[in-house]
Amino acid sequence: MDLPVDEWKSYVFQxxxxxxxxxxxxxxxxxxxxxxxxxxxxxxxPEDEMFLQNLSRGYLVEKDPNAxxxxxxEGNKKFQQKDYMGATVLYSKGISHSRPHTADxxxxxxxxxxxxxxxxxxxxxxxxxxxxxxxxxxxxxxxKMMLRKAECxxxxxxxxxxxxxxxxxxxxxxxxxxxxxxxxxxxQTNLCRLKMKAQEKESLTETFPAALTKALEDxxxxxxxxxxxxxxxxxxxxxxxxxxRYLVATKDIxxxxxxxxxxxxxxxxxxxxxxxxRHLESKWDTRVTNGDLYCHRxxxxxxxxxxxxxxxxxxxxxxxxxQQAWDLYHSVECSLGGLLLTLGVFCHIALRxxxxxxxxxxxxxxxxxxxxxxxxxxxxxxxETLVQTLTCDLGGESExxxxxxxxxxxxxxxxxxxxxxxxxxFHLLPHTGNHSPEHRFLCxxxxxxxxxxxxxxxxxxxxxxxxxxxxSELDVWGVAMLKHVLQLHCNAxxxxxxxxxxxxxxxxxKSRQVRLATGIFPVISLLNHSCxxxxxxxxxxxxxxxxASQQIGKGQEILHCxxxxxxxxxxxxxxxxxxxxxxxxxxxxxxxxxxxxxxxxPRWEAFCCRSCGALMQGDDxxxxxxxxxxxxxxxxxxxxxxQDLQQQVGMARxxxxxxxxxxxxxxxxxxxxxAQSFLSGExxxxxxxxxxxxxxxxxxxxxxxxxxxxxxxxxxxxxxxxPSSVEMxxxxxxxxxxxxxxxxxxxxxxxxxxxxxxxxxALETAGEVRxxxxxxxxxxxxxxxxxxxxxxxxxxxxAQCSLWPxxxxxxxxxxxxxxxxxxxxxxxxxxxFAWHKNHYKNFTKEx
Numbered sequence: 085m086d087l088p089v090d091e092w093k094s095y096v097f098q099x100x101x102x103x104x105x106x107x108x109x110x111x112x113x114x115x116x117x118x119x120x121x122x123x124x125x126x127x128x129x130p131e132d133e134m135f136l137q138n139l140s141r142g143y144l145v146e147k148d149p150n151a152x153x154x155x156x157x158e159g160n161k162k163f164q165q166k167d168y169m170g171a172t173v174l175y176s177k178g179i180s181h182s183r184p185h186t187a188d189x190x191x192x193x194x195x196x197x198x199x200x201x202x203x204x205x206x207x208x209x210x211x212x213x214x215x216x217x218x219x220x221x222x223x224x225x226x227x228k229m230m231l232r233k234a235e236c237x238x239x240x241x242x243x244x245x246x247x248x249x250x251x252x253x254x255x256x257x258x259x260x261x262x263x264x265x266x267x268x269x270x271x272q273t274n275l276c277r278l279k280m281k282a283q284e285k286e287s288l289t290e291t292f293p294a295a296l297t298k299a300l301e302d303x304x305x306x307x308x309x310x311x312x313x314x315x316x317x318x319x320x321x322x323x324x325x326x327x328x329r330y331l332v333a334t335k336d337i338x339x340x341x342x343x344x345x346x347x348x349x350x351x352x353x354x355x356x357x358x359x360x361x362r363h364l365e366s367k368w369d370t371r372v373t374n375g376d377l378y379c380h381r382x383x384x385x386x387x388x389x390x391x392x393x394x395x396x397x398x399x400x401x402x403x404x405x406x407q408q409a410w411d412l413y414h415s416v417e418c419s420l421g422g423l424l425l426t427l428g429v430f431c432h433i434a435l436r437x438x439x440x441x442x443x444x445x446x447x448x449x450x451x452x453x454x455x456x457x458x459x460x461x462x463x464x465x466x467x468e469t470l471v472q473t474l475t476c477d478l479g480g481e482s483e484x485x486x487x488x489x490x491x492x493x494x495x496x497x498x499x500x501x502x503x504x505x506x507x508x509x510f511h512l513l514p515h516t517g518n519h520s521p522e523h524r525f526l527c528x529x530x531x532x533x534x535x536x537x538x539x540x541x542x543x544x545x546x547x548x549x550x551x552x553x554x555x556s557e558l559d560v561w562g563v564a565m566l567k568h569v570l571q572l573h574c575n576a577x578x579x580x581x582x583x584x585x586x587x588x589x590x591x592x593x594k595s596r597q598v599r600l601a602t603g604i605f606p607v608i609s610l611l612n613h614s615c616x617x618x619x620x621x622x623x624x625x626x627x628x629x630x631x632a633s634q635q636i637g638k639g640q641e642i643l644h645c646x647x648x649x650x651x652x653x654x655x656x657x658x659x660x661x662x663x664x665x666x667x668x669x670x671x672x673x674x675x676x677x678x679x680x681x682x683x684x685x686p687r688w689e690a691f692c693c694r695s696c697g698a699l700m701q702g703d704d705x706x707x708x709x710x711x712x713x714x715x716x717x718x719x720x721x722x723x724x725x726x727q728d729l730q731q732q733v734g735m736a737r738x739x740x741x742x743x744x745x746x747x748x749x750x751x752x753x754x755x756x757x758x759a760q761s762f763l764s765g766e767x768x769x770x771x772x773x774x775x776x777x778x779x780x781x782x783x784x785x786x787x788x789x790x791x792x793x794x795x796x797x798x799x800x801x802x803x804x805x806x807p808s809s810v811e812m813x814x815x816x817x818x819x820x821x822x823x824x825x826x827x828x829x830x831x832x833x834x835x836x837x838x839x840x841x842x843x844x845x846a847l848e849t850a851g852e853v854r855x856x857x858x859x860x861x862x863x864x865x866x867x868x869x870x871x872x873x874x875x876x877x878x879x880x881x882x883a884q885c886s887l888w889p890x891x892x893x894x895x896x897x898x899x900x901x902x903x904x905x906x907x908x909x910x911x912x913x914x915x916x917f918a919w920h921k922n923h924y925k926n927f928t929k930e931x
Contacts, residue, residue, distance in 0.1 A: 086576070086602065087428045088530055091139055096526045099132070111528075112521040117514070117570075118563045124528035125562070128536065136426065136533050144368070145397040145421030151181035151368050152188035156195060158370055163199060171199040172387050173372050180391035180399055190221040194229050200388060206236040208388040215390075227253060305345050312502045314346040314607040319642055321502055321610065323493045328513075330612050330641055337636040343619065344607055344630035349504050350440055351579060351603035351626050352432045353380050355397075355425060374600060375399060381409040383579065383601055383625045397421040413439040419541055420534075427530050429602050430576070434568035435534060437604065438561045441506040495606065508606035514570035518667040527569045535562045574666050575609045576602050579623050592782045601626075611644035613666070615658050616674035618643050620810055633809075643672075650674040651805045654686070688771075688804040690764035691722050699764060722762055726769070729755055733773060745780040752777050771800025782822060791822045 087093065100108070107127070114120045155178030162171035175196035182189035197212035213233045221229065230253050237246035307317030312331075318341065319331045337343070356373035378385055379401035389399035390406050395418050400406040410418075413436045417424065424432045495511035496502045516524070535558045579601040584594070605628050608621065619642060620633045636642065646666060648658035655678040662670050691700040693708040695715045700706035706722065708715040732755050739748035752773055759770055774797035781790035798815050805811040 086430050086572070088431070088526070089139060089426050089428070092136060092426060092530070093526060095132075095135055096529055097522055099127075099529075100522050100525050103127070108521065111525055117516060117567050120516075120524055121528050121531065121563050121566045122559070124525055125532035125535070125559075128529055128532045132529070133533060133536060136423070140422035140426045143397075143422040143425045145395050145425070147181050147183060147394075147396050148368075149181075149183070149188075151396070152178040152192055154178075154368050155181070155370075156188075156192055159192075159195060159199070163195070166202075168199045168202040169387075170372075172196055172203065173376050174370060175199060176376060176387075176389050176399070177368075177370075180389070180396040182391075184393050185219050187220065187222065190216045190219040193219065194221055194225070196388065197229065197232060201232055201236065203387070205387060206239050209233075209236050212388055227256065305342055311500060312607060312610075314504050315344045316342060319343055321493060321496075327612060327641075329493055329495070329610050331610050333636045333638050333640050333642060335638050337632045339632050339634055341632045342629060343632060343642060344628070346504055346605050346607045346628050348577075348579070348603035348605055348626045348628070349506070349509055350433055350437045351383065351601045352429050352436060353378055353383060353601045354429060354599055374598070378600060379405055381405045385581075392418060394418045395421050397425075412443065416538070420537060423534065423537055427534060430527075430569045430572045431530055431534060431565070433572060433576070433602060433604065434531065434565040437506070437509060437568050438564050441509075441564075444506050502607070502610075504606045509568070509571075509604055510564075512571045512575045512604075512606065512609055514567050515574055515667050516570055519570060519573070524570070528566055531562055531565045531569060534565070535559075572602075572604070575604060577605050577608060577621075577628065579603050579626070579628070581623065592779055603628075608644070611642055613646045613662065613668075613670065614643035614672040614674065615645065615648060615650040615655075615670060616672065617645040617649075650678070651809070651811075655679060686804075687764065687766045688768040688800065690767060691717075691762055692764045694761050725758075725762055729758055729763075730769065732758075733769065733776065736776060740776065740780060740783070743783075745783040749777065749780045752780065766800055766803045768800065768804060771797045771804075774800070778818075778822075787822050791819060794819050794822060 088096075107123075111120060111123050114123060155174050159171045159174035159178065162168075162174060175192050178192040179189055179196065182192060193212045193216035197209045197216065200206075200209040200212060210233060213229055213236075216229065217226075230249060234246050234249040234253070237243070237249060305314075305316045309315045309317050309319070312319070312321050315331065318333060318335055318337050320334050321329060322332050323329050331343075353374060355375050375397065376389065376399070377387070379389070380398045381400055382405055384401045386401040389401070390403055391400075392398040392406060392410070392414065398406075398409070398414055398418070398421070400409065416439055417432075417435070420435075424435070493500070493502065495508040497507065502508060519527075539558055578599050580597050581600045582595050583598050600623075603626065608628055608630065611619070611630070618632060618634050618636050618640070619630050621628055621630050621644060623629070630642075630644070646662065648661045648670075650658070653661075655675050659670055659675065662668060691706060692698065693700055693710065693713055693715045694717075696708065696710050696713045698708050698710035698713060700715075700717065700722075701709045702719070704719055706717055706719055732751065736748045736751040736755065739745075739751065756770075756773055756777075759767070759773065763770055774793045778790045778794035778797060781787075781793065794815065798812070798819065801809075801811050801815050
């Protein structure tokens with residue numbers, strides 16, 4: 085997905101293997117990116133371009149005039165089955181293949197408005213009605229759609245607009261009587277009822293989701309940082325020969341404090357599972373992908389996408405986003421969709437970066453690139469002038485008088501400011517020498533093919549004149565794109581989100597973390613790695629936020645985890661992954677501590693003695709850790725038992741997926757009994773089984789047993805991930821959901837007085853998730869450390885028994901990149917705590 089498709093990689097690697105040894109040596113020993121690019125581009129032959137073009141044609145990214153009818157009919161089938169979500173996506177696919185101002189696009193918009201209406205998305209429904217009209221929706225079908233518009237307006241409380249719409253309809257019927265008039269009379273009766281409902285809504289106080297939205301918007305950085313504008317005043321930029329550029333704390337930082345808030349310089353949506361046409365049974369794909377649900381520019385989730393007028397692939401949340409994308413980059417990318425999908429996300433980001441760069445100081449960008457090609461220092465004469473050393477506090481100029489002057493930190497401007505712009509992106513390290521010659525050749529040949537296509541399409545407009553002796557402008561930008569592709573190997577940031585599955589009628593919903601996009605964040609790229617970081621990263625659309633996950637002392641480095649975390653893998657595996665992808669040997673505190681620790685392994689992988697329950701120790705043969713016990717056993721035997729147990733747990737999960745919780749519970753209870761004889765109580769599989777049992781009992785509506793098992797799972801999660809981890813936050817959030825659901829079901833069944841502890845437990849847990857950084861014994865406990873990683877709250881307005889969403893089971897024990905989890909519950913839990921306290925307080929009184 086990041087790199088080109090396998091067919092192109094195999095083709096290029098074979099081409100490399102067939103090159104004369106002298107040419108391989110020339111490319112392998114090339115000292116500059118320009119030499120690598122220019123030598124490789126000379127080797128790109130017409131047959132190579134033809135092979136790549138055939139691969140690109142496998143992706144259906146152009147508008148197909150026959151597709152809208154197919155998708156509309158498939159959407160109608162879903163609509164008749166009352167699968168309005170499925171119908172919405174299929175109508176959207178039909179819209180993306182339709183040309184503007186045609187009957188196809190107007191009919192698809194109108195049909196989608198009907199599906200959105202049934203989903204309760206009245207604002208989106210109104211927008212689709214407007215779009216259908218704008219594209220020439222047939223006049224004979226207008227009355228039915230306008231009635232839908234009136235219903236939406238009444239539901240939204242916009243009575244004046246609704247009255248005008250009804251009046252216009254009545255005038256239309258009077259002028260052109262039709263059989264639909266009878267249907268109109270029926271709907272007019274319904275509109276009167278809706279008007280009364282709208283009047284009632286005007287007296288209601290602000291709903292929880294509205295208050296939540298305001299809370300989520302209030303997440304700005306505190307204090308202005310004149311050195312790094314995307315960071316808070318609590319951090320400063322430093323540079324070191326060994327560590328490179330990095331950020332340090334300028335004061336003591338509390339857990340939960342927002343340190344960085346940065347919008348991606350560039351991002352590209354991952355297409356998801358989008359196989360070429362040759363891998364599909366039908367010409368048109370009906371599966372739902374990320375590209376159908378998220379804006380290709382801002383990454384906002386949307387059910388009502390607006391497509392590009394020129395291709396079927398790019399879709400946006402609004403016409404404004406579509407226009408901004410077109411102006412910045414999509415006017416060039418539009419005709420290259422199949423090629424970019426073939427070459428991978430990294431090539432796509434590299435192209436988009438250079439396209440966006442043209443809107444900054446284009447002459448400065450060209451000068452830098454030409455300097456790169458000529459293998460000269462890319463600093464201008466002005467930048468070569470010595471300037472004051474950047475310090476921890478920009479206000480301390482007086483302290484620097486008389487000190488040695490040094491050049492500015494790479495990526496900073498003349499004033500020492502490091503901003504999230506192309507200058508910062510340009511100075512990210514490509515680590516050219518660390519990549520294998522084959523990989524460099526693959527990247528260079530791919531970029532060369534892209535440049536040839538741009539040249540043939542004549543869609544790459546020159547920004548400024550290129551200085552003599554620097555080659556064509558496309559060669560200049562080609563070197564830049566090659567540099568960006570290599571940079572992304574170490575500097576790409578996965579933008580993730582939490583996706584929910586399951587209908588709202590279910591007692592339990594499931595969630596999974598998915599990689600939504602890849603982006604470049606120049607400020608976040610300054611953070612060095614630690615296997616036990618002191619920060620967590622999360623995302624809202626294209627904006628990344630970094631928060632302290634523990635107390636950070638003044639002068640300490642701000643550290644981020646690149647993926648390999650001490651709670652998910654052992655040091656040897658972490659070292660191997662970091663060395664292969666990031667080209668360094670990690671020497672963080674976690675790695676050093678593990679190197680010198682006893683060879684017992686982590687507690688979440690420990691075996692216990694079947695006789696006395698003590699932990700087993702050793703390598704191939706494990707012996708009991710208790711001095712009074714002589715039990716011993718082969719490690720291979722225990723691993724075999726563990727694998728058998730994991731298989732049984734997998735069968736139980738399959739039963740849960742098939743909606744058979746009773747059978748799953750019986751199997752899981754048997755697995756628990758077996759585990760007690762050889763697994764430590766803190767083993768990760770023990771925690772997983774407790775989590776599975778909690779899910780099964782929640783599916784049956786037995787909230788008390790579910791909460792009991794989830795609390796046991798919490799103990800294992802805390803051992804493995806720590807009390808202030810994102811994973812711990814997920815589990816506490818689930819526990820709060822269970823308590824609130826149990827409280828509400830008790831209220832429903834008039835059993836509240838029999839279970840008075842439910843509400844108190846729910847509010848206490850919500851308060852714990854909220855994390856007030858309460859002081860106990862002179863130290864901060866719990867804190868706001870993992871809040872940014874909690875799954876997004878869901879609210880179902882109007883559902884009588886859904887004041888709190890169903891428990892969402894996101895498995896905490898699995899190795900996920902949890903530090904990149906969804907971030908919307910940070911302020912949500914704070915608002916939720918007060919909201920529930922206010923709404924439930926009356927229920928706790930005696931009748």
